[in-house]
Amino acid sequence: MSKTNILTKHFPEMEDGAIESTLEGVLLFQGHQHVRSRPMVYSPGLCIVIQGHKVGYLGGKKFTYDSDHYLVTSVTMPFECETFGTPKEPVRGLYINLDMGVLRELIGKVDIPLEQTKAADKTLPLGIGPAEMDNEMIDALCRLLKCIQSEIEVEILGKGIIREIMYRALCGTQAALLYSIATHNGTFSQVARALKVIQNDYADNLDVELLASSAHMSVSAFHRAFKEMTSDSPMQYLKKIRLTKARDMIVQDSLKAYAAADRVGYESASQFSREFKRHFGQTPAEMMRELRA
Numbered sequence: 656m657s658k659t660n661i662l663t664k665h666f667p668e669m670e671d672g673a674i675e676s677t678l679e680g681v682l683l684f685q686g687h688q689h690v691r692s693r694p695m696v697y698s699p700g701l702c703i704v705i706q707g708h709k710v711g712y713l714g715g716k717k718f719t720y721d722s723d724h725y726l727v728t729s730v731t732m733p734f735e736c737e738t739f740g741t742p743k744e745p746v747r748g749l750y751i752n753l754d755m756g757v758l759r760e761l762i763g764k765v766d767i768p769l770e771q772t773k774a775a776d777k778t779l780p781l782g783i784g785p786a787e788m789d790n791e792m793i794d795a796l797c798r799l800l801k802c803i804q805s806e807i808e809v810e811i812l813g814k815g816i817i818r819e820i821m822y823r824a825l826c827g828t829q830a831a832l833l834y835s836i837a838t839h840n841g842t843f844s845q846v847a848r849a850l851k852v853i854q855n856d857y858a859d860n861l862d863v864e865l866l867a868s869s870a871h872m873s874v875s876a877f878h879r880a881f882k883e884m885t886s887d888s889p890m891q892y893l894k895k896i897r898l899t900k901a902r903d904m905i906v907q908d909s910l911k912a913y914a915a916a917d918r919v920g921y922e923s924a925s926q927f928s929r930e931f932k933r934h935f936g937q938t939p940a941e942m943m944r945e946l947r948a
Contacts, residue, residue, distance in 0.1 A: 662705035665800035707746030714886025724785035733895035786829035
């Protein structure tokens with residue numbers, strides 16, 4: 656039986672879309688059609704596609720995640736994503752949030768290969784990338800998919816299986832990326848502190864000088880390192896986060912565009928409308944009409 660068949664055999668029945676599973680921190684998703692490339696923001700986690708495939712685009716780079724590769728996102732990351740699903744072969748998968756406490760505990764117990772720790776210390780990896788799916792990860796995912804279909808198994812086994820999946824990821828081909836974000840030293844961690852400031856205070860009047868100060872770096876070094884990690888300048892990244900937050904308010908909370916613009920820190924509603932259409936390819940009103948249709 657193929658890897659795809661092994662995992663899809665245990666995937667629960669669900670409608671197209673994304674839903675929280677019975678286990679906290681695990682999201683299930685499914686789609687029966689092709690979705691053109693569009694802006695997305697992934698939180699730190701593992702995106703595991705067990706059927707169909709997705710393609711990410713970031714800073715001129717392209718990466719595929721499918722039944723052979725899961726996606727590791729170490730920091731909140733805006734990028735373009737295209738989904739390839741069909742009525743006969745829908746995209747199915749799950750997203751597992753990163754638990755930094757568990758990662759740090761595991762790193763303290765596991766001998767991360769020396770070359771990976773040196774790579775994490777000396778180079779600044781992009782904050783997102785595909786890792787090879789191995790048999791040990793597939794086995795753990797099978798048990799997770801079976802577990803979430805039983806409340807008693809979720810209560811007794813759930814956290815242990817998630818812990819094992821984090822361990823398997825630490826043994827995988829993106830271990831250096833996880834090591835970089837889970838440890839408290841190095842340039843990666845410094846920039847990650849500034850990213851958290853943006854996530855928490857995106858509506859405030861943030862500038863590069865303030866963000867560089869939060870990372871304890873000079874402006875020039877911070878700007879260079881930030882772009883290496885995210886493929887965006889700090890202000891480009893802030894704009895994408897603001898626009899995504901505003902879109903969620905408009906779509907999920909039915910907030911008027913001008914009100915959402917104000918809440919995410921825009922002083923000009925007309926500037927917000929221009930940048931929203933440039934980023935998402937449609938105005939807030941067009942987006943709502945499409946969703947209703």
